[in-house]
Amino acid sequence: MLKIRFGPALAVLLVAALTTYLGFWQRGRAHEKEARQARIEQFAQAPVIPLQGAHWLPAAVEYHRLSAHGRFLTDLTVYLDNRPYQDQPGFYVITPLKLDSGGVVLVNRGWLPRNLADRLAIAPYSTPDGEVEIDGVGRTDVGRAFELGHDGSAPHLKIRQNLAIDAYASETGLSLQPFVIEQTSNDGDGLVRDWPVPTTGVERNYGYMLQWWGMAIVAIILGLYAAWRAGRPGTEKG
Numbered sequence: 001m002l003k004i005r006f007g008p009a010l011a012v013l014l015v016a017a018l019t020t021y022l023g024f025w026q027r028g029r030a031h032e033k034e035a036r037q038a039r040i041e042q043f044a045q046a047p048v049i050p051l052q053g054a055h056w057l058p059a060a061v062e063y064h065r066l067s068a069h070g071r072f073l074t075d076l077t078v079y080l081d082n083r084p085y086q087d088q089p090g091f092y093v094i095t096p097l098k099l100d101s102g103g104v105v106l107v108n109r110g111w112l113p114r115n116l117a118d119r120l121a122i123a124p125y126s127t128p129d130g131e132v133e134i135d136g137v138g139r140t141d142v143g144r145a146f147e148l149g150h151d152g153s154a155p156h157l158k159i160r161q162n163l164a165i166d167a168y169a170s171e172t173g174l175s176l177q178p179f180v181i182e183q184t185s186n187d188g189d190g191l192v193r194d195w196p197v198p199t200t201g202v203e204r205n206y207g208y209m210l211q212w213w214g215m216a217i218v219a220i221i222l223g224l225y226a227a228w229r230a231g232r233p234g235t236e237k238g
Contacts, residue, residue, distance in 0.1 A: 023208075034202055040063045050066075051067065066138050067135050070099040070104075072096070072132060073104070078095075078158060078163055081161055082145040083145065105179070105181055108182045111192040125189050135185040165179070
């Protein structure tokens with residue numbers, strides 16, 4: 001008669017349940033990324049949204065094409081460090097744009113190479129005077145670079161590692177929209193706007209899904225084999 005030991009059987013069931021759950025979680029992540037990619041492709045063909053003074057929710061503009069009119073607040077420009085382009089170190093140039101219709105929105109204007117001889121030196125570029133019209137794509141933030149601690153993103157620094165919209169609004173007193181425009185229009189300022197195309201990486205999620213489910217199957221097979229061995233005649237010592 002096959003005898004099953006409660007402790008080992010419970011361990012096998014827990015391992016199988018956990019790895020099965022992790023497989024389903026990875027599948028869910030893959031579906032989320034596929035849905036996001038579908039939205040990106042859909043919004044790329046949608047009409048441009050003109051930004052007015054109303055407070056926009058990030059979900060309403062993310063990945064949408066946007067247009068904005070206003071004046072750049074040049075004195076409040078921030079340079080985000082450790083943003084490489086084609087293996088060359090550089091900065092993202094972030095400048096607030098005061099909208100004609102009211103309010104302010106942060107604009108990721110483009111990439112600027114770093115001066116390798118002097119890390120604190122900013123390469124020359126231009127900023128349009130007066131009224132400007134820019135086109136871009138809505139993003140929930142400016143992206144994040146790895147940093148140890150928060151000294152590299154301290155307030156009032158021109159060169160920083162990262163920039164949080166809400167923290168920058170508190171620092172400057174600006175009434176900021178809760179998103180960023182990733183500028184795509186060219187105004188001759190000398191900045192690079194060869195933005196990376198968003199990728200889903202769903203292949204990795206599906207690969208992890210299969211790995212976790214494979215581990216669940218192996219755990220069940222090994223558990224059944226161990227139970228069969230334990231129940232064979234002559235395996236117990238009297």
